[in-house]
Amino acid sequence: MNHSPTNLIEIFLNSEKADGAILQNIFDHYQRVTMSVKAINENDQHFKTTDAEACFLDFQRTWVLGQALKSFLRTKAKKPSKILHMLEAGSGTGIMAIFAAILNPNIQIICLEINPLSCQKSQTFIQALKLSNRIKVFNLDATKLDAEQLPEAKDFDLIFSETLSGGLFFEPQLQITQHIKKFLKTNGFLIPQKIELFLHLEDPWQKEPLTQKIKYAEIDFLNYEKNTITADINLGILRSGSPNIVVITSELTLTENFKITTDPKFTNFLNKAIILIPKSQQKIFQINDIVNLQMQYQAGANTSSCQIILRKL
Ligand SMILES: C[S@@+](CC[C@H](N)C(=O)[O-])C[C@H]1O[C@@H](n2cnc3c(N)ncnc32)[C@H](O)[C@@H]1O
Structure with a gap:
């Protein structure tokens, strides 16, 4: 038909x-x-x-x-x-x-x-x-x-x-919503509503992540006023190894009933963002070590401009 x-x-x-x-x-x-x-x-x-x-x-x-x-x-x-x-x-x-x-x-x-x-x-x-x-x-x-x-x-x-991709890198979602939210009626509705960002550390030689996944930011698009995204978190090392990447995943709330999570089945949308840990900060950590990760980037920027400091506590 x-x-x-x-x-x-x-x-x-x-x-x-x-x-x-x-x-x-x-x-x-x-x-x-x-x-x-x-x-x-x-x-x-x-x-x-x-x-x-x-x-x-x-x-x-x-x-x-x-x-x-x-x-x-x-x-x-x-x-x-x-x-x-x-x-x-x-x-x-x-x-x-x-x-x-x-x-x-x-x-x-x-x-x-x-x-x-x-x-x-x-x-x-x-x-x-x-x-x-x-x-x-x-x-x-x-x-x-x-x-x-x-x-x-x-x-x-x-x-x-x-207008977004995983981790709020590359695209101007935040700048756009921060500018146009003034055109929303009182009690008007915004889609998407918020994004939650998570990170963990990986060692390329190991199948499993070196740390658990931790939420480092929750950005409510109507109320977030900054244009930078920062993290300052402690992570427990689950298996010994030398992390060389920070992997960022996202959970996007469109409406209260519809959420999208980073998932390899989605071709591009909300993809994993990968940040290389500078060589000078790549060290071998042992199981049960606690490491501190500080991270800062401009919303919409390229992942290569993300600044990170990783150190053992
Ligand atoms: C990811 S596409 C999504 C298109 C459409 N919303 C959809 O869901 O199929 C994002 C679109 O936003 C446009 N865009 C990016 N920055 C913009 C801006 N500052 N003002 C207006 N459009 C913009 C791009 O050109 C692109 O067409």
Whole structure:
């Protein structure tokens, strides 16, 4: 049976688990309709359109994010007849805004996308789905958004942004949410809500980690004001060895019912972040030693700029 792209999106969102084949079909439609969009030089873009497209096709990621939107739009948005205003920062292919528009006929969405090619392709996709009256995409930097740049609504019931990777390295989630949270209504809802970060030490010659996994940060996106992330923790050595990497894993709370944890089955999203311990600090530790790890990095920075001090207590 031939389903329309809108039907396929409904089927994808109503499936019990992520169905990569359905998502591939939706993506094929996106590719067909956006083929005619002229290439724009993206050399100055940190995040290419093909990266946003790879995110779309990361079916586990796209499905869980869709479920979080669905749970908000079905439970939190209690009055179904009321117009809801949503802001999406970093909208890429537009797929999340499209999910929201299909899930709720009363939602009006503004998308901000810094990459002009992604912006044009998503506009074409949205138009092909006949959703341009409810989803507007602007080629703007979400970390610099000014109220005057917003056409109508200046405060939103829902702000959604997925511009992150594991450990809050590489992408500007924190800078974006810190800037745009002023556009959230009192009692408005933010997705994702928080991220918890964990670390442990590994020795490449040993299968098992040298230490247990310890939480070093809990970042509630609405209330975290700093732009650095720090850790100062003591770790017990579980087996002797010489750690040369700090492994960071993440647990992202989208809504109270939907969490995503670093998991090798997710292709890219919330991947492990790996920090090399400087050679001068690589030492052999014995079982039951206690080591202290101090770590500091800028949210969104490259893992290589993370500063660490590891010493035996
Ligand atoms: C990981 S992709 C996610 C796309 C989409 N939200 C989704 O879930 O499929 C992040 C997008 O954010 C965009 N982006 C990054 N920094 C931005 C900024 N400061 N302002 C607006 N968009 C930004 C990137 O160009 C990219 O398209």
